[in-house]
Amino acid sequence: MATRYWIAALPVADDNVAAGKTALWARLQDAISRHSFDTPLYRFTVPDLRPGTLDSLLALSDDLVKSNIFIEGVSHKIRRQIEDLERAGGVEPGTLTVDGVPVDSYLTRFVWDEGKYPVNAPLKETVASIQSQVAKIEDDMKVRVAEYGNVKSQLGAINRKQTGSLAVRDLSNLIKPEDMVTSEHLVTLLSIVPKYSQKDWLSSYESLDTFVFQGRQKSFTRIMSMLSTL
Known part of the structure; x- marks a missing residue:
């Protein structure tokens, strides 16, 4: 449980300010100790502004x-x-902390x-x-x-x-340069297919477009996904 602090400002009536502050502090300590002996008091020193x-x-x-x-x-x-x-x-x-000092210490030893x-x-x-x-x-x-x-x-x-998923991860460690075929009339496309859909993909990918080069499918199986090049 965090410690709660009360700050009290009391007037000094004595003409001798230094002596008045000392006497007032002693009276405050005495009064508090009578009602709450285990309550610590700290003198919060502020200069004369x-x-x-x-x-x-x-x-x-x-x-x-x-x-x-x-x-x-x-x-x-x-x-x-x-x-x-x-x-x-x-x-x-x-x-x-405050400037590397615990908050409690900073407050009770304020300068x-x-x-x-x-x-x-x-x-x-x-x-x-x-x-x-x-x-x-x-x-x-x-x-x-x-x-x-x-x-x-x-x-x-x-x-x-x-x-992450093959849809977002870097594929440079999975695909080699020689796997990519690029020419004036050919381009390699990559597709990511769930493993459970592998058979459906292999039986239908050639009919996706009339320009698919049949028989040129190559698979790279990785855990639950299959990366295919057309």
Whole structure:
């Protein structure tokens, strides 16, 4: 069963922000332990970002709803795609990771990437940057899925030619060049006949057309099919 996480943001009333955060964290741990002693708590550290004005925050709150829906949707697409590929490949479902780190570890040991998202940038720019990164990941996934589909189709075509019905497989290993007669007045035609229809074919093929060269039928029996040249 997947682990569910709740993220709670609490205000720090102390003028000394650092001390206030430490005291608030201790109080939260104490309160939770009284009601649910086996519930682990993790400190989700986020740096002090630039909030901007109240108006900009209100405007951003509407954008955050849309961004959250978009990012969550892309995350689910990636998860489903990975699961589909694992099933198609007969591989046991593995643990999803973020940059090579298990999701649980990534969340419980989260560290803000200041290189990608500078803390001194306006919140609106930070949100736009995150959404842009996710959109790029989605585009890359679409390209890779399309490439995988093309390779899979090509592999399927090769397998059909090698192991499929004689109607679609490569006949170069069954028919030799000397079996094919081509001249100004003659051309070799190939027909695939089920084994159970072999007698009917041999008794009737000469009457298919007035230009059939009688007595020139040659058979190549392969398992349940017969390949004939006229």
